[in-house]
Amino acid sequence: xxxxxxxxxxxxxxxxxxxxxxxxxxxxxxxxxxxxxxxxxxxxxxxxxxxxxxxxxxxxxxxxxxxxxxxxxxxxxxxxxxxxxxxxxxxxxxxxxxxxxxxxxxxxxxxxxxxxxxxxxxxxxxxxxxxxxxxxxxxxxxxxxxxxxxxxxxxxxxxxxxxxxxxxxxxxxxxxxxxxxxxxxxxxxxxxxxxxxxxxxxxxxxxxxxxxxxxxxxxxxxxxxxxxxxxxxxxxxxxxxxxxxxxxxxxxxxxxxxxxxxxxxxxxxxxxxxxxxxxxxxxxxxxxxxxxxxxxxxxxxxxxxxxxxxxxxxxxxxxxxxxxxxxxxxxxxxxxxxxxxxxxxxxxxxxxxxxxxxxxxxxxxxxxxxxxxxxxxxxxxxxxxxxxxxxxxxxxxxxxxxxxxxxxxxxxxx
Amino acid sequence: xxxxxxxxxxxxxxxxxxxxxxxxxxxxxxxxxxxxxxxxxxxxxxxxxxxxxxxxxxxxxxxxxxxxxxxxxxxxxxxxxxxxxxxxxxxxxxxxxxxxxxxxxxxxxxxxxxxxxxxxxxxxxxxxxxxxxxxxxxxxxxxxxxxxxxxxxxxxxxxxxxxxxxxxxxxxxxxxxxxxxxxxxxxxxxxxxxxxxxxxxx
Numbered sequence: 001x002x003x004x005x006x007x008x009x010x011x012x013x014x015x016x017x018x019x020x021x022x023x024x025x026x027x028x029x030x031x032x033x034x035x036x037x038x039x040x041x042x043x044x045x046x047x048x049x050x051x052x053x054x055x056x057x058x059x060x061x062x063x064x065x066x067x068x069x070x071x072x073x074x075x076x077x078x079x080x081x082x083x084x085x086x087x088x089x090x091x092x093x094x095x096x097x098x099x100x101x102x103x104x105x106x107x108x109x110x111x112x113x114x115x116x117x118x119x120x121x122x123x124x125x126x127x128x129x130x131x132x133x134x135x136x137x138x139x140x141x142x143x144x145x146x147x148x149x150x151x152x153x154x155x156x157x158x159x160x161x162x163x164x165x166x167x168x169x170x171x172x173x174x175x176x177x178x179x180x181x182x183x184x185x186x187x188x189x190x191x192x193x194x195x196x197x198x199x200x201x202x203x204x205x206x207x208x209x210x211x212x213x214x215x216x217x218x219x220x221x222x223x224x225x226x227x228x229x230x231x232x233x234x235x236x237x238x239x240x241x242x243x244x245x246x247x248x249x250x251x252x253x254x255x256x257x258x259x260x261x262x263x264x265x266x267x268x269x270x271x272x273x274x275x276x277x278x279x280x281x282x283x284x285x286x287x288x289x290x291x292x293x294x295x296x297x298x299x300x301x302x303x304x305x306x307x308x309x310x311x312x313x314x315x316x317x318x319x320x321x322x323x324x325x326x327x328x329x330x331x332x333x334x335x336x337x338x339x340x341x342x343x344x345x346x347x348x349x350x351x352x353x354x355x356x357x358x359x360x361x362x363x364x365x366x367x368x369x370x371x372x373x374x375x376x377x378x379x380x381x382x383x384x385x386x387x388x389x390x391x392x393x394x395x396x397x398x399x400x401x402x403x404x405x406x407x408x409x410x411x412x413x414x
Numbered sequence: 415x416x417x418x419x420x421x422x423x424x425x426x427x428x429x430x431x432x433x434x435x436x437x438x439x440x441x442x443x444x445x446x447x448x449x450x451x452x453x454x455x456x457x458x459x460x461x462x463x464x465x466x467x468x469x470x471x472x473x474x475x476x477x478x479x480x481x482x483x484x485x486x487x488x489x490x491x492x493x494x495x496x497x498x499x500x501x502x503x504x505x506x507x508x509x510x511x512x513x514x515x516x517x518x519x520x521x522x523x524x525x526x527x528x529x530x531x532x533x534x535x536x537x538x539x540x541x542x543x544x545x546x547x548x549x550x551x552x553x554x555x556x557x558x559x560x561x562x563x564x565x566x567x568x569x570x571x572x573x574x575x576x577x578x579x580x581x582x583x584x585x586x587x588x589x590x591x592x593x594x595x596x597x598x599x600x601x602x603x604x605x606x607x608x609x610x611x612x613x614x615x616x
Contacts, residue, residue, distance in 0.1 A: 234509035245599060260497050260501075
């Protein structure tokens, strides 16, 4: 057994393995060695070290934390079993030191007296908080009835013990008042008056806890009584006399719950409009399949919208813009239609317009607006590099110019 | 929204949906936000408003020890025979629960396999279980499962964890206990109950 003499070492060991310590504290008595070593945060070597340092214990393959460590955490967190015995020890120590002080008025005894008074105060409060938590916990979580009752009775006893200690402490404080007055120590006065206040407070708490315990015990007793009654009813029932020897019939006939009176959940009809919706269609289809009605299966759902739905929208926009585009083209005289379209800077919102798209626009405009255009029936050539194959290509196109005003009129008269 | 004009809590619909099905709302139920619904009804302001609102459509909220349920106003309670049958079955079930070593009470958690196990080990319990009518299941385990299923459909139990099949007893179980407690047994003058305090027969 290697001793942990150094606080720093102990702390650093705990800190290094804080994950493991937390786990073991949270799930006492459940973790096996294999489970623990299966975790990422501890290696076999580290584990051996902790065992060697007495921080961990291993018993029949179950790992547990050192009791001292557990007790320390429990004390800080004010959980764990109620142990009023400590208070008794402190009271005895207090008495002893008071006796010493009466013999010889020395500071070291007075210091101990102060220490124990403070300890009694904090321990009392802590124990009472623990008591309350445990009572609550026992009532809610203990599954075995007899153990539950027994535990609650035990807590009642512990409560009485604590009350006894409070009385004792009160007595000591009263008896030694004169002695304390002689010391003329302000710190001691402070401690004593704080203790007195908290003693009164704690008594109040304990009374409350007492009512809680009584309440819980009564509730459990009630359930036990009812269970006993149920067993007797069952007996009566087995004898076939349930309806004659009890008022079972009457009681049951007065029962007013919906469930037991055959009240059904209100049912609603499906609105016709709903059937025309997509959800309604799915419903219809299911019913049609169930009853094999082909008539209902005919109408299908609208197809899913294509993924490039938005891009199509853009094309649409270009088409819609063609009229404006043609107007602009007609307003200028410098360029022919092809050159105009190839170099035209489309608005950014449309995005990039590819060469092919520009070509198809050219064809479209040539066909749709032929009345406004001057077809020269001459070929011009356009050199470009095809994007995909990287080949040099030459494209021939008809020269199309905006129609001059004069020519327009001529055309119109024709 | 009507909810605003009546100043009703926004969970009103959920509350109605649960209770109109004939189910109980228990304070310790956790499925579908049951405990939240309980808190909503338990708020005195909400309770009065909800009560007034549901009374219009002839539903009455009944309050029990940590649970709520609906009753129908001014409608004769019907189906006495069915009701009798049902509550006789509840007696069987509660009698079984009462005879277990680990008494099942409000807030208890248990698995059907545990009960089946105990019934298997104890002849009296086994007999009790086998005599509970209406179940077709062969094995003890399946029978207990069916009982649990039935009790949770009546919202007295809650299937807390489907994987481990663990059930929790809800506060509405109090309702059954209250019903049983209110049944009076007419004693033959000779044999009065002198075993009133202490141990339950097991």
